[in-house]
Amino acid sequence: MRAFTQHTGLVAAMDRSNVDTDQIIPKQFLKRIERTGFGAFLFFDWRFLEDGTPNPEFELNCPDLEGASILLARQNFGCGSSREHAPWALDDYGFRILIAPSFADIFYNNCFQNGLLPIVLDAEVIEDLFTRANTYPGYTLSVQLAENLILDDHGLKQSFEIDPFRKHCLLHGLDDIALTLEHAERIAAYEAARGMPALSESGESN
Amino acid sequence: MAASEDTATTRPRTLFEKIWDNHVVHHEPNRQTLLYIDLQLVHEVTSPQAFEQLRIEGRRVRRPELTVATPDHNVPTSDRSLPIADEIARTQIDTLRSNCREFGVRIYDLQDPEQGIVHIIGPELGLTQPGMTIVCGDSHTSTHGAFGALAFGIGTSEVQHVLATQTLRQFKPKTCEICVEGALARGVSAKDLVLYIIGQLTSAGGTGYILEFTGSAVRSLSMEQRMTVCNMAIEAGARGGLIAPDEITYEYLRGREFAPEDFESALERWRQLPTDEGAVYDRVERYCAGDIEPQVTWGTNPGQVLSVLDRVPDPDATEREEDRKAAAAAIEYMALKPGVPLTDIEIDRVFIGSCTNGRIEDLRAAAAVVSGYRVADRVGAMVVPGSGPVKRQAEQEGLDNIFRQSGFDWREPGCSMCLAMNPDKLEPGERCASTSNRNFEGRQGKGGRTHLVSPAMAAAAAIKGHFVDIRDWNYRDGVESASPASATDKT
Ligand code: SF4
Numbered sequence: 001m002r003a004f005t006q007h008t009g010l011v012a013a014m015d016r017s018n019v020d021t022d023q024i025i026p027k028q029f030l031k032r033i034e035r036t037g038f039g040a041f042l043f044f045d046w047r048f049l050e051d052g053t054p055n056p057e058f059e060l061n062c063p064d065l066e067g068a069s070i071l072l073a074r075q076n077f078g079c080g081s082s083r084e085h086a087p088w089a090l091d092d093y094g095f096r097i098l099i100a101p102s103f104a105d106i107f108y109n110n111c112f113q114n115g116l117l118p119i120v121l122d123a124e125v126i127e128d129l130f131t132r133a134n135t136y137p138g139y140t141l142s143v144q145l146a147e148n149l150i151l152d153d154h155g156l157k158q159s160f161e162i163d164p165f166r167k168h169c170l171l172h173g174l175d176d177i178a179l180t181l182e183h184a185e186r187i188a189a190y191e192a193a194r195g196m197p198a199l200s201e202s203g204e205s206n
Numbered sequence: 207m208a209a210s211e212d213t214a215t216t217r218p219r220t221l222f223e224k225i226w227d228n229h230v231v232h233h234e235p236n237r238q239t240l241l242y243i244d245l246q247l248v249h250e251v252t253s254p255q256a257f258e259q260l261r262i263e264g265r266r267v268r269r270p271e272l273t274v275a276t277p278d279h280n281v282p283t284s285d286r287s288l289p290i291a292d293e294i295a296r297t298q299i300d301t302l303r304s305n306c307r308e309f310g311v312r313i314y315d316l317q318d319p320e321q322g323i324v325h326i327i328g329p330e331l332g333l334t335q336p337g338m339t340i341v342c343g344d345s346h347t348s349t350h351g352a353f354g355a356l357a358f359g360i361g362t363s364e365v366q367h368v369l370a371t372q373t374l375r376q377f378k379p380k381t382c383e384i385c386v387e388g389a390l391a392r393g394v395s396a397k398d399l400v401l402y403i404i405g406q407l408t409s410a411g412g413t414g415y416i417l418e419f420t421g422s423a424v425r426s427l428s429m430e431q432r433m434t435v436c437n438m439a440i441e442a443g444a445r446g447g448l449i450a451p452d453e454i455t456y457e458y459l460r461g462r463e464f465a466p467e468d469f470e471s472a473l474e475r476w477r478q479l480p481t482d483e484g485a486v487y488d489r490v491e492r493y494c495a496g497d498i499e500p501q502v503t504w505g506t507n508p509g510q511v512l513s514v515l516d517r518v519p520d521p522d523a524t525e526r527e528e529d530r531k532a533a534a535a536a537i538e539y540m541a542l543k544p545g546v547p548l549t550d551i552e553i554d555r556v557f558i559g560s561c562t563n564g565r566i567e568d569l570r571a572a573a574a575v576v577s578g579y580r581v582a583d584r585v586g587a588m589v590v591p592g593s594g595p596v597k598r599q600a601e602q603e604g605l606d607n608i609f610r611q612s613g614f615d616w617r618e619p620g621c622s623m624c625l626a627m628n629p630d631k632l633e634p635g636e637r638c639a640s641t642s643n644r645n646f647e648g649r650q651g652k653g654g655r656t657h658l659v660s661p662a663m664a665a666a667a668a669i670k671g672h673f674v675d676i677r678d679w680n681y682r683d684g685v686e687s688a689s690p691a692s693a694t695d696k697t
Contacts, residue, residue: 017532018409018507022646027627031280031294033254033301035362045648074528076410079443079507080646081625082345083252084361105413105445106345106359113363163377165237176363177265180371183232183240187268187373190231190242199268 002115003173007096008142009069013133014059019073020080021107025089038085039092070141072129073100078107087114097143099150101126112166115173117145119160132156145171218482221450222381222416225356225479229339231373238375244338246368247324248275248311250302251627252343256366257305268372270310274333277302277316278323280627283590283617286316295628309369322593322619325349325561329433330595332462336451336476341368346561346643347446348439352432353459354451354479356416359440379445380488382415386423388495393677395571396431397563397641397660399423400438401501401511403493409509412444415489418481419449423495429458430567437562438643441508450480500676502548503645503658505536510645512548514663514675520544539647540655541635549673551657555638556587556668557650558661559617560624563641564592566599568661572641573605575665578682581613582671588615588630590622614668626651639667 029041046058054061060068071090077100078086087110090098098111098118111118121129132154133139142151145167150158168174180187192198219227232240253275260267267273280295282288290296299316306313314321320331325346328334334350340357341347343365350357360374368374384403404411417439419432427435432449439447456473459465466472499513510533512519521533521544537544542551558564558572569589581587589609591597597619600606606616623630624642632638632654641664642649645656659667662676 015531016535017528020507020644020646022625022644022649026648026652027625030251030627031292031298033258033298035255035258045652076413076443079409080345080644082343082347082359082361084255084343084363087361102410102413104410104443106361110361110363113361176375177263177367177370180240180367180373180375183373184371186232186240187242187371191372196269 001113001169001173001175004096004115004117004145004170006142006144006146007069007117008140009096010065010067011070011072011129011133011139011141012060012065012068013072013130015074015130017074018076018079021078021083021086022080024078024086025083030083030085035088036092038089039094042089042093064138067094069094070097070099070143071095072126072133073098074126075101075123077103079104082106082110084110084113087111087116091116097141099126099129112170113176115170117143117170119143119150119162121158121160125158218485220381220481220485220487221354221418221448221479222356223485225337225339225354226378228337229356238377240373241339241376242373243341243368244272245328245333245340246273246365247328247340247342247344247347248273248302248365249279249324249342249344250277250298251279252362253305253365254298254301256343256362256369257309259366260309260369265370267309267311267369270312272372273311273369274314274328275302275306275311276314276321276324276327278321279621279625281316281618281620282628283620283622283630286618292629319594319598322591322596323561323564323621325433325437326564326592326596329353329429329458330462330593332459332465335459335466335472336455337479341374345440346437348444349433349437349561351436351439351447352429352449353455354448354476356446356448358446379416380414382412382417382444382489382491383487384417384419384491384493385421386419386493386495387421388423389426390423390495390498391677393662393679394498394500395660395662396427396434398498398501399495400435401503401508401658402498404438404442404508405501405511406493407442407491407509409441409507410443411509412439412442415444417442417444417447418487419447420481424449425452428567429454430565433565434562434568438508441643451476452480500660500663501658502663502673503656504540504542504548505533506539506645506647507536508643508645508658510536511658514548514673516548518542518544518546518548549675552637552672553585553639553657553667554636555632556581556585556664557590557623557638557640557642558588558614558664559590559592559622560642561592561621562643563661564590564596564619566596568641569596569600569605570603572661572665573608574681575662575676575679576612576614576669577608579612579669581668584671585668586615587613587668588617588623590617590630591619593619612669623650625649626654632656639664639673
């Protein structure tokens, strides 16, 4: 997995709550069997008009937000379907960090699997960030993962919480499966204790 | 199992804790726990990238015998003998086939008599059993919690992780008891019960929790109704839903294809699972079944729901600014007006099916309503059975004829217009009464508007062309609907 240490980027503010994964990546694009290329379809139904041209009303289509890599969102972002296509699409579009007062569970997990950093902050802090994003043109944030810190050019210094082990994995780009297979003997012992037949050499998964 | 034996005797535990403890492979403080997974269900949409990555990394499926696949999301619900017209959908289904062949995973393919929606066939085959850990790359995996199994949806990376290791890294969720006492009124179904609870909790209110549904109203539900309830636990944002196994569960499972051979000793184990007296949940919510009326969603998430006797809410009457905005946006998308009675809302389409309400009892309830009536002229209505066995059982009972004579389309099993990945979808602006689980914008087709209801409510709306209170329905032919006791048909 790609490592995440620190990132500075343009903030796109999306003032909508309960943004579900059906909006992030509509189902017509779930038939692809690849992991890449979903960015072109991110927020498709909001982003494009019937005739395929960009919807000028949609917040991310604002020319000033081109190249945004930090998405500021509202509560329960990523609710709904378990589709990992949602973080794939956000990532492929160029987002590296998502900031919201809350995320849906499965989506939150899926972000970490893809080196995308979801940050949860109190509602008041989020409110303040929305104000800043609307006040300062080209508003950018800097996120230092090792220090759990978010900074801006206007005096903001905000800490955030993240599970230490997840942080460790992100910082080092560690692969979950490889980590788990360090416990291969424990898995085998668990299976043996339940009376499951042992795997043959060739059947071992590592 | 051995790992938990000592803790088992020291303090009372909830059903969730017992299942969790039984599956801990490894635990270090402050880290995710490595949990053993007893069953992984696989479908065509969320698995191709997982298998592909296994291939790239040169890994195998650790326990193919604990993995079962079926195509369901994409499949056409029209004539199965024809090739699939949508080329990309066909590729995805072919990819599932070849992955299953290559990695030795059992697949219930399109022509298979058992094929169906993954969350319907698991229980039907007897694969879903009390005390298990079950995962699938699909959020409605919570359905299987109805059997007292810890079941939840995972992303594709985790699908790959389970395929490779038969384990999953998880933080321990918190537990929330949802206690519903009393009896549901006539005409009020399990779907209404769960929609009502989501309305109370809101669509994010269960985030971080496993919901255990308890109380006399829940215990008296049939197995199929319990599945409807647990299916929608995710719509409150919960990790999963759980219902303690009991005689209803055991009777449902007895004799099914993959039920344990030594059923009696399995029973002995299962009987240890229910929450101990004195066990503590992190949170408890209590509801009274008698308060629940038939429900209709008015907005664009399942928590935006009201009694059929209510009116479209006024966003300006909402306290929190964020909720006000959400309600106003939902009402605009849904093209509704605040203050309009929900029974005045006219519909264009009706969809009866999905893993929420595509089982035989659901079809019986809907058939009883439409029997002797015709679908309103303005309405296009379809029934999509949840699986091959459900379809055959319905046909044996003559339900297909009742539906056809009333003007419904009778389809082949699959997810269909629950998420509209196949050709079954709403046109922009069309309004649908749906028995599925999500009323998100565009879920059933771009620009489509979805109202979630029970099967009986959807059936009645098809006949009248607008929502009606099913409690006032005049049943013309036959019985009102099958009693829960008949829910155990082993189709
Ligand atoms: S029926 Fe709908 S909710 Fe259920 S598995 Fe299929 S698409 Fe998902």
